[in-house]
Amino acid sequence: MSFISYLVNGLSLGSVYAIIALGYTMVYGIAKMLNFAHGDVIMIGAYMALISLTQLGLPVLPAILVAVVVCTVLGVVIERVAYKPLRNASSSLAVLITAIGVSYLLQNIALLVFGANTQSFPSVIKWSGVSLAGGRLNISGVTIVTIAACLVIMIVLTLFVQKSKPGQAMRAVSEDRGAAQLMGINVNGTIAMTFAIGSALAAVAGVLLCSAYPTLDPYTGAMPGIKAFVAAVFGGIGSIPGAFIGGLLLGIIEILGRAYISSQMADAIVFAVLIIVLLVKPTGLLGKKIQEKV
DSSP states (O other), X not given: OHHHHHHHHHHHXXXXXXXXXXXXXXXXXXXXXXXXXXXXXXXXXHHHHHHHHHTSOOOHHHHHHHHHHHHHHHHHHHIIIIIGGXXXXXXXXHHHHHHHHHHHHHHHHHHHHHOSSOEEOOOSOOOOOEEETTTTEEEOHHHHHHHHHHHHHHHHHHHHHHHSHHHHHXXXXXXXXXXXXXXXXXXXXXXXXXXXXXXXXHHHHHHHHHHHSOEEOTTTTHHHHHHHHHHHHHHOTTOHHHHHHHHHHHHHHHHHXXXXXXXXXXXXXXXXXXXXXXXHOTTOSSOOOOOOOO
């Protein structure tokens, strides 16, 4: 039963990584940018939920909604202020350095506003969970809700991209930004919408992450953000199903590595698996090789 318990915990952690990775993969797939400040948007979302719950006294769902709205606005502001001016930059290195700079800016703002002390995050999921196999396997409510939320987000996002007009516009911009603009698609608005959706997902992921691991500080989103980026690359960055599968697999690998190999080596194992996968399949599990015409 211990293996099944570890597997379930891995799915729970992987679901959080998958939700974050969806934000990474959407932004890269549409705007061809790596938003390394995404992990810090997670932290901001968690702080907004914490303030809404503890200081404003809001119920759980309105508190999460506040976090989602704040992160959505923050994502659009980051895109307009930091990334839009560099969209046509001759070197992608400028965008990368800017993203790292925005990440450190958000961390330091959080340090000034919220302080460096680690704060306790209240449980937003009151359900105790279920017991199976005569009580030998206990699955917490946080775990079940996290996995269910990831599945729902994955399905809704896939349907949105495939069936809706804004989703079709996003796909068109992803294929050819210039041609999409000639066809009357608002490229700037589409890219801003992509950042907004990714940042809203980051807020949800921040609340779920801090519910499972109930501590919060200005650096809370840094490592999960990096691992979610690894998950996006693992599954094939730019692919929504790839981000989902990559996140789940990464969570399972991390938890099993902690349980059966070494808790101190768990992060190293995750990155080692990524290296092996990319050596075998450089585009990731579901990534497609892009052929450039000469």
